[in-house]
Amino acid sequence: MCSQVIDPLLDINKEDIDVLSQTQPEHGSLSGFELYYPKVSRNAEIRNVYALIKKIAKSNASVLIQGETGTGKELIAGAIQAQSLRADKPYVAVNCAALHEQLLESELFGHERGAFTGAVQRHSGKFEQADGGTLFLDEIGDMHPSTQAKILRVLQEQTFTRVGGNKPIQVDVRIIAATNKDLWEEMESNRFRADLYYRLNVVSIHLPPLRERQEDIPLLVEYFRRKFSTEVKKEVGPFTKDALNVLLRHSWPGNIRELRNIIDRAVLIVSDGQPINVGALAMSGKDYFAAGGRERRSGEREGTSFRTLNLQELEKEAIIAALRRTKWVQKEAAELLGISPRALNYKISQHNITHDGWRKHS
């Protein structure tokens, strides 16, 4: 998969941010708006990330991007490529979690004809395709240790051999890696090679979860409202005060992806010319309740229906309730909770939730 990236991180000054947060959009200026928006942030950590990207994009240093699901790791990887000296060279992305060990190795390094059953012809891998450009190794925390060792070799020597081959192939590839796992922890528990960790982590970028950059929520919801309104050629919004409050109080386990989906849906279901109210926000599971959704509807006094107000405990309870309701089918439970199956999976391990039925399959 080769693709050219448009730089989503153009410069923007403080006045632009103020204008953005205070004014209604003018449709004519939307394309520029959309291009510069992702750079808009009131959060110091995010601003540091943007400043850092600018400094390191033009070097060939490996970059490791860490952050929860949906925080924008892929977007940042693309932005680095777009600002690099390799911007017009190939940008090749590989999801290391999607393929099992052998397939991933053949995907990365290619294979010779007859290397294994089904290898009817020679296949060039992602490293070769990315020669001169950038290879984005997504979900690197899920990579098998034997593949990790091979990647380390390429990083050290810039050479590799195709699966089933013995001719060393030389490449010039810049690596950007991303993961939503805590790679330090993975390394400490020997699931991730320390030498590879240090090799990748020359430049380290951490993207904070959305709940830690609450000040950006009004900017983001406004951005997506304008973007999706334009896409469907409707004038939807603005948000009612209640709706904005629910959005502000939500804990966003799926981060910007979740927010984007909620606004996308709201813009679709709200009629032209109407504001976006709480009902249009498909907030589900514990976050909807934690954000005050049910109380708002039934007029209950704040917090009276909860055994605890500890968000972590509420989260665990909501996950278990959703899993029970869906007979422990994680995909369906994730839908009910309004988060991605991967985010649910992560939370399940975080909360140490287990179920006998799962173990049988693993």
Ligand SMILES: Nc1ncnc2c1ncn2[C@@H]1O[C@H](COP(=O)(O)OP(=O)(O)OP(=O)(O)O)[C@@H](O)[C@H]1O
């Ligand atoms: N700053 C931003 N401005 C606008 N949209 C954003 C921003 N950051 C992320 N997004 C959007 O949020 C969604 C998730 O982003 P992205 O795919 O980069 O996340 P990720 O960290 O790679 O997630 P995962 O770990 O699940 O792969 C995308 O639709 C992306 O366009």
Ligand SMILES: [Mg+2]
């Ligand atoms: Mg991603």
